Amino acid sequence: MTVRLRPHHLLCMLTFVGKGYTEAFTENYIRIAARLSAGEDIVVVEGPDDVCGPMLGEPGMHCLSESVTDRDLKASDAVEALLGVSAGPGSSIRPSIDFLQRMRAAFAQGSIRDACERCEWSPLCTGIAISGFDDVLVVATAGPPPCDPG
Template identity: 60%
Template sequence: MVRLRGHHLLCLLTFVGEGYTPAFTRNYLRIAGRISSGEAIEIVEGPDDICAPMLDVPEAHCRNDSTLDRDEKALAAVADLLGLSLTPGSILRLDSERLERLRAAFAAGSVRAACEECEWAQFCTRIARDGFADALVKAKRL
């Protein structure tokens, strides 16, 4: 099971193979493959499987209060959109219908309150504007 914090539910929508460090990117590529193959996601509070390569980096934002706030905003938006109760410990599978709904809402801006202060926001906007063509997380039809 892939362990993800709230805001990474949004980040995975636009992941195209770029990241903070080569180790971070390699790790994220593996996680994108696991999610694409249908592996379940467990919602966690705080650092998750994507954060793992950054936890020894002193300036990493993984434990900042602002990042925890971003997690809460993203989790609430995703839960509302999907009509689910999502809290730490919840299990989620991203089938193609859910992924399409999330990407449509992301492109429309309706689930992006958590992205307001993110350094990647403009980059992700471009990916969404291009129809997520190069995004690496895919989903199976269930």
């Protein structure tokens, strides 16, 4: 099985500590974090993904807004620049130790955070990065390379 993630959720997963928009959203994301930590691959998708599921149909849902689509484009560009592989829709990524370490180091340095601009969660994520990513729920064990260059 694979976890379907939109590009900006490649950044969000780096700092997820069990907080979210609603209880259903948070419980769903905790299950996804466990799947990623167990080594399930990621397939990058366009639009709402597995994380968005509980929010679909909610009043004020932002999953389809232009600002979120822009956030996805910025995140995809940043991840591609960092890793040197495609991070757009259809790309496959393995959340290995190497992948998470490289992504978290770049996130902490701010070099892949253009997509986080104006995100309501940015202050929380900044604090988590400053703390050394303590208590994050997406962790990984050693495994194959982080990305499928195909």
